[in-house]
Amino acid sequence: MKIRIYNAKILTMTDGIQFFEGELHTEGDIISYIGKDKGDGNFDREIDAKGNLIMPGFKNAHTHTAMTFLRSFADDLPLQEWLYNRVFPMEAKLNPERVYWLSRLGILEYLTSGITANFDMYMKTEAIASASIDSGFRTVICDSINNFGGTVEQMEKDFDSFNAKDPLISYHLGFHAEYTTSIELMKELSALANRRKLPVFVHNSETKNEVEGCIERYGMTPTELLDSIGMYNYGGGGYHCVWMSDKDIEIFKKRGLFAVTNPASNLKLASGIAPISRYLKENIPVAIGTDGPASNNCLDMFREMFLVTGLQKVSTMDAEACDAAEVLKMATVNGALAMGLKDCDTLAVGKKADLIEIDLNQPNMQPLNNIAKNVVYAGSKQNVKMTMVGGRILYENGEFFVNESPEFIFKKSNEIIKAMSNE
Numbered sequence: 001m002k003i004r005i006y007n008a009k010i011l012t013m014t015d016g017i018q019f020f021e022g023e024l025h026t027e028g029d030i031i032s033y034i035g036k037d038k039g040d041g042n043f044d045r046e047i048d049a050k051g052n053l054i055m056p057g058f059k060n061a062h063t064h065t066a067m068t069f070l071r072s073f074a075d076d077l078p079l080q081e082w083l084y085n086r087v088f089p090m091e092a093k094l095n096p097e098r099v100y101w102l103s104r105l106g107i108l109e110y111l112t113s114g115i116t117a118n119f120d121m122y123m124k125t126e127a128i129a130s131a132s133i134d135s136g137f138r139t140v141i142c143d144s145i146n147n148f149g150g151t152v153e154q155m156e157k158d159f160d161s162f163n164a165k166d167p168l169i170s171y172h173l174g175f176h177a178e179y180t181t182s183i184e185l186m187k188e189l190s191a192l193a194n195r196r197k198l199p200v201f202v203h204n205s206e207t208k209n210e211v212e213g214c215i216e217r218y219g220m221t222p223t224e225l226l227d228s229i230g231m232y233n234y235g236g237g238g239y240h241c242v243w244m245s246d247k248d249i250e251i252f253k254k255r256g257l258f259a260v261t262n263p264a265s266n267l268k269l270a271s272g273i274a275p276i277s278r279y280l281k282e283n284i285p286v287a288i289g290t291d292g293p294a295s296n297n298c299l300d301m302f303r304e305m306f307l308v309t310g311l312q313k314v315s316t317m318d319a320e321a322c323d324a325a326e327v328l329k330m331a332t333v334n335g336a337l338a339m340g341l342k343d344c345d346t347l348a349v350g351k352k353a354d355l356i357e358i359d360l361n362q363p364n365m366q367p368l369n370n371i372a373k374n375v376v377y378a379g380s381k382q383n384v385k386m387t388m389v390g391g392r393i394l395y396e397n398g399e400f401f402v403n404e405s406p407e408f409i410f411k412k413s414n415e416i417i418k419a420m421s422n423e
Contacts, residue, residue, distance in 0.1 A: 001044045001391060002027045003353075008049035009360070009371065010034065012347040013056050013333050017325045017372045024054055026353040029167065029390035034347060052385060053358040053371060056347055057116025058301040059335025062239040062260045062289025064122045065106035065131075066099045069417045070294035079207050079269045087294060088148075091123070093420045099124035101412040103131035108406055109299040110137070111395035114384040116354040119260075119289065119339045121174060121201075121239075123149070129162060129169045135402040136392050138168045138354060140339040142201050145189065146176035152188045156196070168390065170340060173236075177203040178214050178222045183229075190231045197234045199340075201260075202226070204238025207271045211243045223248035232257060237338060239289065240265075241279075242272040252284050258338040259284055261330075263307035264298065265291035277312045277321045287335040288327075302383075305331050305376045324376035357386035 006023035012034065025033035025041070067087075074086030099122070110118060117138035120128055125141050132139035141162055143155050155173060162171035173193055175181050193200050204222050205211050214222045224247060226232055232251070237258030244252075244259075252259060261274045279286050288308060290299045305327045312322035336345035344352045360368065364378045375383075387395040400406050 002032075002042065003391070003393075004041065004043040004046040005049055005054055005357070006037065006046065008052060008054045008357075010347065011053060011055040011371070013329065014346045014348055017328065019371060024347065024355070026388070026391045029353055029392075031347060031349055031351050031353050031355075034349060047386075049357060050361065052360050053375070054347070054355055055358065056332040056336075056345065057354045057356045057387060057389070058114050058331045059287070059339060059341065059344070060110060060115045060118040060290055060299070060301065061258075061287035061335040061338050062262055062291060063106075063118050063120055063299070064292030064294070065118060065120050066094070066102040066122050066124070066128065067292035067294040068102045068105045068109075068413060069098070069420065070292075071297045073417070074294060075268075075297070077269075079271060080209065082269065082295070090420060093423055094124065096124045096127040098416045098420070099127040100131045101409065101416060103128050104135055104402070104404065104409050105413045106293060106299060107131065107135045107137045107402065108400060108409060109293075111387045111400065111402075112381050112384060113299060113301045114356040114358070114381075114387055115299070115301055116356065116387060116389045117336070117339065117341060117344060119172075119201075119335075121176075125158060125162070129165060133166050133168055134404070136168070136389055136394050137402075138341070138344070138389050140341065141169065141171045142174040143172070144174060144176045145185070146180040147182055147185065148180065152185070152192050155189070156192055159196070159198070172201055172340065173198050174201040177206075177210070178225060179210055183218070186226070186231065187229050190226075190229045193236075194230055194233055199234055199236035200226075200231050201236050202238060204241055205243045205248065206240035206266070207269075208243050221245055221248055223251050227251045227255070237287075239291075240271065240274065242266055242274045244275065249278065249282055249284065252279075253282050257284070258287055258334070260287045260289050260338060261308060262289045262291040262304075263311055264304055265295040267307070267311075268297075269295055273311050273315045275315075276308060277316050277318070280322065280326060285334050285337065286330045287338040288330045300381060301331055302375075302379045302381060305379075309376065324373045327376050328372055353388055353391040355388050356384060359383045359385040
């Protein structure tokens with residue numbers, strides 16, 4: 001399908017925050033033209049953007065999509081109690097069909113927030129992949145092997161199979177966390193990462209207790225431990241990265257690791273505030289994730305962006321900390337690079353047509369003094385007019401085009417949580 005979007009303000013993110021007025025064409029799943037007006041051509045559809053913003057879609061660089069079933073179910077608890085007493089017992093009741101429909105529910109919410117890809121760390125990965133493919137959504141699966149399930153041998157098989165499965169699906173090595181994974185299993189995973197020269201991602205230094213527990217067990221922080229066994233020799237990163245020592249930060253810098261921040265989840269679970277301003281000063285790449293809908297509970301990249309910059313300003317008592325332009329880069333370019341989506345980071349000819357239209361013709365986006373700052377500081381889901389993934393419009397003007405009605409997905413999700421609660 002060939003689509004022309006014209007009369008638009010276009011932010012490519014190729015050279016930072018640079019806007020120009022013109023048009024963008026897609027053919028199949030790629031961008032075929034970006035530039036000034038070029039109306040000639042045979043298109044299947046032509047869209048007048050009416051001066052709205054076209055930009056790369058947001059990349060949710062850490063989430064557990066199918067945890068939609070626990071939204072507002074296990075709230076107002078500290079992380080360890082929340083995880084072990086409420087989350088794990090309910091997760092034991094999941095099966096592939098349940099994960100499929102719960103994932104499809106999360107995808108609907110991603111689309112309303114302008115998210116075009118997610119880095120999904122959860123169980124029943126075949127169901128996750130099927131939900132994304134059937135919805136037309138892009139998902140990078142991150143394994144979450146731990147002492148409760150999964151083997152490194154199966155992970156290697158999954159790496160090969162998922163990366164060949166569908167253009168919308170890719171796969172990275174990962175494990176849940178140091179505190180849920182034996183040193184023997186971590187060393188086995190490290191050996192695989194080094195043999196195949198692959199990055200590894202993991203929950204890292206999310207809470208103070210997590211770091212203190214690791215020091216008690218091994219005499220090192222989680223980052224030091226993983227680096228000592230060669231886990232990060234080929235890159236990767238950590239989710240959360242709240243309680244990081246100077247040595248941890250030096251390791252991240254040396255290894256080129258990504259710090260994926262999840263501010264809303266860290267606030268809700270009272271885990272702390274990640275030192276994002278420090279990471280920026282040290283040239284550590286930062287990406288943004290929502291975390292799962294059980295700990296957030298909202299899959300909203302606009303809220304995350306505002307919290308990233310707002311929390312840095314108040315924690316450093318510096319109003320200049322964490323400029324909006326940096327935050328917009330975290331939510332788009334850096335997220336794509338962390339996820340290995342090198343053809344989805346910016347808008348350019350030959351890149352994947354993963355993009356969004358932001359409605360600038362609403363009160364919260366006017367006047368247009370600075371569009372980038374409007375998106376980060378004033379923007380909200382109400383401004384997402386259209387979300388396109390791989391050249392397909394999946395959400396437009398409040399309607400979904402995901403091969404299933406939202407009403408049916410809502411119905412299935414509510415039936416699932418009711419059944420699980422009664423089991």
